[in-house]
Amino acid sequence: MKAVLDHVGIAVQDFDAAVSFYRDALGLEIEPPEDVASQRVRAHFIPAGGASLELLEATAEDSPIRAFLNKRGPGLHHITLRVDDIHAAIAQLKRRGAKLVDEQPRLGAEGALVAFVHPAASRGVLVELKQSATTADSPALAVPARRSEIARYSLGDLELISVNDGFFGLDGGAMFGIVPRSLWAPKALPDARNRITLAMRPLIVRGTRTMIIDAGVGDKESAKFSDIYALQRSRHLDHTLAEAGLSAEDIDIVLATHLHFDHAGGFTTRDASGKVRPRFPRAQYVVRRGEWEDATHPNARNRASYLSDNYVPLADAGVLQLVDEDRTIMPGVRVRRTGGHTMHHQMVWIESGGKAAAFVADLIPTTAHLPDAWIMGYDLYPLDTLAAKPLVVKEAIEREALVFFEHDPSVAAGYIRKEDGKPRVVPA
Ligand SMILES: [Zn+2]
Numbered sequence: 001m002k003a004v005l006d007h008v009g010i011a012v013q014d015f016d017a018a019v020s021f022y023r024d025a026l027g028l029e030i031e032p033p034e035d036v037a038s039q040r041v042r043a044h045f046i047p048a049g050g051a052s053l054e055l056l057e058a059t060a061e062d063s064p065i066r067a068f069l070n071k072r073g074p075g076l077h078h079i080t081l082r083v084d085d086i087h088a089a090i091a092q093l094k095r096r097g098a099k100l101v102d103e104q105p106r107l108g109a110e111g112a113l114v115a116f117v118h119p120a121a122s123r124g125v126l127v128e129l130k131q132s133a134t135t136a137d138s139p140a141l142a143v144p145a146r147r148s149e150i151a152r153y154s155l156g157d158l159e160l161i162s163v164n165d166g167f168f169g170l171d172g173g174a175m176f177g178i179v180p181r182s183l184w185a186p187k188a189l190p191d192a193r194n195r196i197t198l199a200m201r202p203l204i205v206r207g208t209r210t211m212i213i214d215a216g217v218g219d220k221e222s223a224k225f226s227d228i229y230a231l232q233r234s235r236h237l238d239h240t241l242a243e244a245g246l247s248a249e250d251i252d253i254v255l256a257t258h259l260h261f262d263h264a265g266g267f268t269t270r271d272a273s274g275k276v277r278p279r280f281p282r283a284q285y286v287v288r289r290g291e292w293e294d295a296t297h298p299n300a301r302n303r304a305s306y307l308s309d310n311y312v313p314l315a316d317a318g319v320l321q322l323v324d325e326d327r328t329i330m331p332g333v334r335v336r337r338t339g340g341h342t343m344h345h346q347m348v349w350i351e352s353g354g355k356a357a358a359f360v361a362d363l364i365p366t367t368a369h370l371p372d373a374w375i376m377g378y379d380l381y382p383l384d385t386l387a388a389k390p391l392v393v394k395e396a397i398e399r400e401a402l403v404f405f406e407h408d409p410s411v412a413a414g415y416i417r418k419e420d421g422k423p424r425v426v427p428a
């Protein structure tokens with residue numbers, strides 16, 4: 001087995017003292033922290049050549065890092081080795097009688113598969129094995145190995161920046177509707193709980209004003225929610241906005257394709273006093289009226305997707321603008337209702353300088369959903385999706401539009417081309 005050192009985890013008791021050593025004395029650069037809510041841990045990565053150091057702080061008394069500090073004191077916590085094939089690595093360790101913490105790989109950050117080896121096997125050091133998603137056999141799961149990811153495109157006078165609020169997992173069967181698992185699983189490798197990795201990629205449009213379309217899941221949800229939906233937000237919207245040179249204060253308009261939690265969760269945030277308030281303090285939030293009505297009157301079928309804290313506080317704060325029909329929201333940016341996924345789900349056409357781009361949201365959530373019948377089981381009106389999707393695909397081909405795939409784990413945007421009569425995505 002070939003293994004490469006990925007990072008070394010160090011449990012830290014006194015973070016300020018650690019900063020004064022690693023940053024001030026050694027002169028290394030500490031990246032913005034990443035909270036792993038399910039583990040009650042805050043991780044600070046320090047790039048060091050091909051590998052990194054990871055400073056680990058406990059964020060709660062019941063954090064495993066707190067337990068480690070109480071028992072062993074600060075210091076080396078784990079090492080992480082990257083392997084090409086984690087299943088083969090686990091099988092080999094089992095054959096050699098090595099004690100394992102995880103007998104099956106689980107989904108880790110950035111869509112990677114991870115498994116821990118017991119310190120008893122590795123002579124006192126906790127070892128984490130990691131298979132980056134880029135080496136998984138499924139192209140749809142190929143999450144970029146880089147920890148962060150933004151992509152910039154220019155479209156006439158507009159700048160488009162694909163940002164990222166991290167990844168999450170939904171049941172693969174529900175994501176592909178009537179398509180049998182034997183057909184979708186090779187395109188989107190499911191984890192042990194049958195979940196497939198999906199990205200959340202809002203889009204920034206910079207023109208006369210600065211707009212964000214959708215805003216990911218946000219940070220208000222519980223550890224239980226994070227576990228159910230396999231939230232991986234070690235890099236989230238704050239990080240990718242910063243990488244794009246922006247902050248929440250720069251956003252003038254927030255445009256919703258619809259109000260499901262993986263699109264609208266990031267519209268609001270909880271402040272220090274516990275009150276939920278708009279996350280983009282200067283922005284007006286634009287929502288389709290029909291979608292607003294449905295989201296504020298949920299039923300047993302759609303209730304799990306509509307969480308009122310994501311949007312009701314916008315109305316309370318007086319920053320909500322409801323639109324009734326297809327129209328231009330800012331110069332070059334026009335919404336168009338598609339229906340299908342929800343009755344009033346809308347996509348966004350962006351045009352400038354004779355060029356076009358399409359933000360298709362949950363009409364075509366990933367590149368795997370391009371074929372007509374590959375429609376999510378979540379869609380409330382699948383026959384409407386079946387009617388709308390081929391028309392949008394046709395238009396995107398004719399206009400040579402740059403198409404953004406909000407949930408695709410590896411392709412932020414691409415061009416749709418016809419090959420042998422079948423549409424195919426050529427990543428941009
Ligand atoms: Zn949705």
Ligand SMILES: [Zn+2]
Pocket residue numbers: 260262263362365407
């Ligand atoms: Zn969605």
